[in-house]
Amino acid sequence: MGAGGRMPVRPTQEKSKLGALKRVPCSKPPFTLGQIKKAIPPHCFQRSVLRSFSYVVYDLTIAFLLYHVATNYFHLLPHSLSYVAWPIYWAIQGCILTGVWVIAHECGHYAFSDYKWLDDTVGLVLHSCLLVPYFSWKHSHRRHHSNTASLDRDEVFVPKQKSSINWYSKYLNNPPGRALTLILQLTIGWPLYLAFNVSGRPYDRFACHFDPYGPIYTDRERIQIFISDAGIFAVLFGLYRLAMAKGFSWVFCVYGAPLLVVNGFLVLITYLQHTHPSLPHYDSSEWDWLRGALSTVDRDFGILNKVFHSITDTHVAHHLFSTMPHYHAMEATKAIKPILGDYYQFDGTPILKAMWREAKECVYVEPDEVDQGKGVFWYKNKI
Secondary structure, eight states: OOOOOOSOOOOOOSSOTTSSOOOOOOSOOSSOHHHHHHTSOGGGGOOOHHHHHHHHHHHHHHHHHHHHHHHHHGGGSOHHHHHHHHHHHHHHHHHHHHHHHHHHHHHHTTOSOSOHHHHHHHHHHHHHHTTOOHHHHHHHHHHHHHSTTBTTTOOBSOOOBGGGSOTTHHHHSSHHHHHHHHHHHHHHHHHHHHHHOTTBOOOSSOOOTTOTTSTTSOGGGHHHHHHHHHHHHHHHHHHHHHHHHHOHHHHIIIIIHHHHHHHHHHHHHHHHHHOOTTOOEEOTTTOOHHHHHTSOOEEOOTTHHHHTTTTTTSHHHHHHOTTSOGGGHHHHHHHHHHHHGGGOOEEOSOHHHHHHHHHHHOSEEEOOGGGTTSSEEEEEOOO
């Protein structure tokens, strides 16, 4: 599944036990980050305030039109049809708001404009409206980018080694258990991560994205965590006032249900970007930044690639150059494929099939029997 580059790489298995899933090379790449960057047209690194804002306006316009149709016309439908119309609204609105979330995420990387204050302002407003603590997540996400695929320091979706998996894992390593696990991940996984650091890096004490004095943050970052919390409280207060005026069910139908769709997509996208049978993880003896950044995979979400502003199918380039705006990421991806060769990973497996396969095959990580002690770990599933 590599891009077919011509650079010499350490021999890898042509086929793993999973069939056609070829492993990404885990040796040090025969190229540097500078060589990768030189292959990308310089304009791909240029950020435009007007162009970036055009995506904000476009997404919010569609979101408002969907809201307008739902609140002004759904009550005119026959009662039975409203049970069909509302779920359709939830799904489409959730997809559009996921695109808004992606733009706010881009602000956290300073990929929105050349002005950091503007990026932080836009990101704070957009993420707060989606109940995401902007600065809190921005700082933990930055550390994820700095430590991708490190078993010791990565921040999220850090796989466990076989000796550390939970006692109940063997009872979930079957179709009903996998289905239950996926349902819980997609419904409550995101708020559990923010509130309790579930699936995050282990800390020596309780870690929470809403705690300014938690172990995730440094003293210099704490004031920004307070600002993030204030943004969340302001939106929650607004939702409370709306619920008092319109009713809880109205707020849930218009806002709450689409937000659940957004949260589900955030977990699914991130999970599939960093969980794949072909991707290695490293301990501190072997990890380096470039190999970690390359231990990601681009996915094909079909038409949603456009709706999600290509965060799904240009994730490798994003990890290499996170300040690059999304509207140049596909051009950059095409430019770096020949350089990366087999180090570039793309999987076009249909998303539902891929989600099930990864839940089945990627249970824990261990070194291969012939590579014990070399610091390179691969996903396995035999408990």
